[in-house]
Amino acid sequence: MTITQIMTFVRVAETLSFTQAAHDLHMTQPAVSHAIASIENELDTLLLVRDRKKGVLLTEIGEQVLMQFRTILHSMEKVQQQVAAVKGLDVGTICVGAFPSASAYFLPPIIQKIKQNYPNLVFDLHEGSANDVKEWVYNRKIEVGIVLLPAPELDVIPxxxxxxxxxxxxxxxxxxxxxxxxxxxxxxxxxxxxxxxxxxxxxxxxxxxxxxxxxxxxxxxxxxxxxxxxxxxxxxxxxxxxxxxxxxxxxxxxxxxxxxxIGIAIPSLPNASLAVQLLIKTAEELFIESAISISS
The missing domain is CATH 3.40.190.290 (D-Maltodextrin-Binding Protein; domain 2)
Known part of the structure; x- marks a missing residue:
């Protein structure tokens, strides 16, 4: 299977829509269907179910494969960032999530400081409840999240x-x-x-x-x-x-x-991409070294 096919499956699984995935990926719907069919044929298992009433549903094995495919895509992003770093380029996307107040308080200064030196980095922001963000990090939907601690089974930086x-x-x-x-x-x-x-x-x-x-x-x-x-x-x-x-x-x-x-949560600190490492370093400089405590 190809990276494009993996990207297509992840987008269908996240939107639960072949039509929306085709629109987001600038593909035709038959091309999306063909990509999913190719993966299922190669794995010899059903990953997605089309239900007339409920729409597209993930099978149990489809849920597990989704997590692994997200890890593959994050790894590919990490490789691209490492190659770009050798070339002296700042490219890549940081997929980050936060609960609303943390998003408003922490992310603007972090992004502003990073953009000063790395203007080409792209931030893909996701906002949800504190528990949503933990779940997204755990399921590899996002690479890094600002969450309420503790966050079991995740690496955290208070x-x-x-x-x-x-x-x-x-x-x-x-x-x-x-x-x-x-x-x-x-x-x-x-x-x-x-x-x-x-x-x-x-x-x-x-x-x-x-x-x-x-x-x-x-x-x-x-x-x-x-x-x-x-x-x-x-x-x-x-x-x-x-x-x-x-x-x-x-x-x-x-x-x-x-x-x-409040802290930063990631699936694995040693395996974090260069972009995520940069975000963590910037957050530490802005909020840890100043020994900030949010109180009245």
């Missing part, structure tokens, strides 16, 4: 700590407290923004033997801010995510600190 903070509704009794503890939050109506921090919050309440009363769960910080503004409860959100959304609400720290660690 970047910084990120505190959780409270958003208090107007005239809430806790505004009279000089220092708010988790004990003060026992059975209080809490609004939580899903994004991967849930485990740290639950553990912090359990350690203090306090009941975490989650009355609302949102999927974005803007919704959480508006709900707090309407007096529906106390918001608990990462300071990093909150920093991306202007507001006039009372922001308070909580004791003991509820914190999570």
């Amino acid at each position: 970047l910084c700590e990120n505190d959780m903070v409270l958003l208090l509704p107007a005239s809430h009794p806790l505004q009279q407290q000089a220092h708010i503890t988790i004990q003060h939050l026992h059975k209080e109506d809490m609004i939580l923004c899903k994004g991967g921090h849930e485990t740290a919050i639950i553990e912090a309440f359990d350690n203090e033997n306090c009941e975490l009363n989650i009355t609302f769960t949102t999927h974005n910080v803007s919704a959480l801010i508006n709900m707090v503004r309407q007096g529906l409860g106390i918001g608990i959100v990462s300071n990093l995510a909150l920093s991306m959304h202007p507001h006039q609400l009372d922001v308070r720290e909580v004791t003991p600190r509820i914190t999570s660690q």
